[in-house]
Amino acid sequence: MVRGIDHLRDPRLNKGLAFTLEERQALGIHGLLAAKFKTQEEQLDICRISIDRYEDNLNKYLYLVELQDRNEKLFFRLLSENVEKYLPIVYTPTVGLACQRFGLIYRRPRGLFITINDKGHIFNILKNWPEPDVRAIVFTDGERILGLGDLGAYGMGIPVGKLSLYTALAGIKPHQCLPITLDVGTDNQDLLEDPLYIGLRQRRTRGKEYDEFIDEFMEACVQRYGQNTLLQFEDFALINAGRLLQKYRNRYCTFNDDIQGTASVAVAGLMAAVRVRKRKLSENIYLFLGAGSASNGIANLTVAAMMSEGLTERQARERVYMFDVDGLLSTRREGGVPEHAKAFGKDIEPEKDFEACVAKIKPSCLIGCSTVGGAFTPNVLQQMAKNIERPVIFALSNPTSKAECTAQDAYDHTEGRCIFASGSPFPPVKYNGKEYHTGQGNNSYIFPGIALGVIATATHHIPETMFLTAARTLANYVSEADLSIGRIYPSLAEVKDVSLSIAIEVAKMAYDEGLASVYPEPKDISKHVENQMYNFNYESSMPVVWGWKPEEKFNVRPIQPVPKNI
Ligand SMILES: O=C([O-])CC(=O)C(=O)O
Numbered sequence: 001m002v003r004g005i006d007h008l009r010d011p012r013l014n015k016g017l018a019f020t021l022e023e024r025q026a027l028g029i030h031g032l033l034a035a036k037f038k039t040q041e042e043q044l045d046i047c048r049i050s051i052d053r054y055e056d057n058l059n060k061y062l063y064l065v066e067l068q069d070r071n072e073k074l075f076f077r078l079l080s081e082n083v084e085k086y087l088p089i090v091y092t093p094t095v096g097l098a099c100q101r102f103g104l105i106y107r108r109p110r111g112l113f114i115t116i117n118d119k120g121h122i123f124n125i126l127k128n129w130p131e132p133d134v135r136a137i138v139f140t141d142g143e144r145i146l147g148l149g150d151l152g153a154y155g156m157g158i159p160v161g162k163l164s165l166y167t168a169l170a171g172i173k174p175h176q177c178l179p180i181t182l183d184v185g186t187d188n189q190d191l192l193e194d195p196l197y198i199g200l201r202q203r204r205t206r207g208k209e210y211d212e213f214i215d216e217f218m219e220a221c222v223q224r225y226g227q228n229t230l231l232q233f234e235d236f237a238l239i240n241a242g243r244l245l246q247k248y249r250n251r252y253c254t255f256n257d258d259i260q261g262t263a264s265v266a267v268a269g270l271m272a273a274v275r276v277r278k279r280k281l282s283e284n285i286y287l288f289l290g291a292g293s294a295s296n297g298i299a300n301l302t303v304a305a306m307m308s309e310g311l312t313e314r315q316a317r318e319r320v321y322m323f324d325v326d327g328l329l330s331t332r333r334e335g336g337v338p339e340h341a342k343a344f345g346k347d348i349e350p351e352k353d354f355e356a357c358v359a360k361i362k363p364s365c366l367i368g369c370s371t372v373g374g375a376f377t378p379n380v381l382q383q384m385a386k387n388i389e390r391p392v393i394f395a396l397s398n399p400t401s402k403a404e405c406t407a408q409d410a411y412d413h414t415e416g417r418c419i420f421a422s423g424s425p426f427p428p429v430k431y432n433g434k435e436y437h438t439g440q441g442n443n444s445y446i447f448p449g450i451a452l453g454v455i456a457t458a459t460h461h462i463p464e465t466m467f468l469t470a471a472r473t474l475a476n477y478v479s480e481a482d483l484s485i486g487r488i489y490p491s492l493a494e495v496k497d498v499s500l501s502i503a504i505e506v507a508k509m510a511y512d513e514g515l516a517s518v519y520p521e522p523k524d525i526s527k528h529v530e531n532q533m534y535n536f537n538y539e540s541s542m543p544v545v546w547g548w549k550p551e552e553k554f555n556v557r558p559i560q561p562v563p564k565n566i
């Protein structure tokens with residue numbers, strides 16, 4: 001039991017003015033607080049008022065970071081009860097800005113920084129982390145932070161933000177979460193010259209040494225926290241993301257959020273669009289702008305979904321085209337098709353002009369994972385409207401500045417006929433006197449639920465089919481009301497329910513497929529999952545008195561009346 005001022009200084013224990021008189025006295029903090037007793041609800045009101053006073057989103061972000069450092073329960077309850085309002089601050093898009101300014105806003109440390117110089121000693125560094133019961137680690141090497149590129153150690157904002165959502169959206173306990181930055185240097189010249197830069201000021205280590213470093217890291221994590229520790233890759237560059245996923249997916253409990261989480265949310269959106277358009281997944285032609293991790297992840301999962309509608313793998317792949325910096329992925333083009341996207345190369349005439357490509361291939365679904373802001377020009381969008389009655393337009397690159405088009409542009413240039421989703425949030429669209437609230441095809445609908453299901457069952461691997469299950473679960477949440485306002489995702493206000501449902505489906509699957517290691521199998525899986533979840537409300541801080549009370553231990557007979565004749 002931590003007593004005295006240290007109790008107030010520990011964000012996990014601190015309740016501010018919500019400590020009762022008894023608690024203040026028992027903990028030796030009486031007098032260290034003002035006289036007023038507040039409820040958590042009153043505190044939440046003050047937080048909301050305080051944040052509203054800031055106009056600059058980065059200041060709002062800083063307020064929330066400091067709240068998390070001061071009073072963890074209050075932070076998580078605020079976030080979980082106001083998802084629509086604060087998700088864009090703690091997470092995309094503001095977290096992108098926070099990463100870019102990380103040198104300026106870096107105050108208290110959160111998470112671990114492990115550098116390439118620590119190679120050979122990673123386990124020792126993990127031992128410095130004070131929590132013994134970590135179940136999930138989100139880590140980045142900072143090379144592809146959102147669509148912003150190589151931000152090196154400034155990328156730490158991302159694992160921190162992702163893990164905030166683990167707790168706020170899926171109720172995973174904060175002490176079970178560990179954010180890590182693997183600092184192998186940066187190739188971003190601006191950062192190398194930035195006096196505020198907090199990372200190693202050297203070029204990125206690559207090749208064998210990098211691979212050995214990641215190998216050692218993966219091994220050290222399971223050595224420290226167990227084979228079932230969930231290891232989430234986040235914002236790795238294309239050259240490493242897919243390759244490392246293949247290398248580790250059957251050896252560790254791991255997934256790559258940008259490949260698999262993004263794929264799952266995109267496929268859920270496509271499934272919901274089926275309801276609007278009355279056109280099966282397998283009746284579409286897909287064109288991806290960008291042929292990186294996200295595109296390949298979405299394309300592969302879409303192929304799997306088309307196969308479950310009856311197509312062969314080959315037939316399904318034939319319906320998917322990709323276009324990258326060198327043009328359409330044609331086997332006839334100079335330099336051929338890059339290895340990582342081989343499955344989607346086509347034996348057709350090369351084409352370097354994207355607009356021409358949209359006209360020639362006539363896709364019915366256009367999916368942007370290019371990190372090129374504005375790449376879906378008015379001409380591209382108009383062509384999509386010519387291709388099909390209800391074109392699907394996904395502008396998935398993050399943050400907002402990297403989106404391939406805005407929601408308003410998509411409506412304006414398709415006569416309001418498009419079905420639109422974006423990775424970052426957009427304000428409501430006005431078109432022809434009607435207001436549309438388009439959805440956010442962001443992996444935040446997926447990864448918290450997957451993580452909860454995986455942790456609750458101590459699953460040892462995460463098969464691809466779990467992401468298809470998650471996609472179906474999410475798509476089932478989309479109501480007719482959502483669809484009628486142009487949204488192919490449930491509102492963010494429902495994302496906690498969605499996460500729990502995904503977790504339950506994932507947990508069921510883990511037992512069905514023999515992947516779970518929590519035994520015996522719980523009779524009621526939903527209850528089992530729910531029982532693991534974080535309590536966002538304050539609990540009593542009174543010291544617990546252990547021991548037994550005689551009247552509980554023994555059945556004491558009631559006193560009998562004494563017979564009169566004795
Ligand atoms: O963080 C997000 O908003 C989604 C994501 O994983 C990315 O863009 O890399």
Ligand SMILES: [Mg+2]
Pocket residue numbers: 146234235257258
């Ligand atoms: Mg990411």
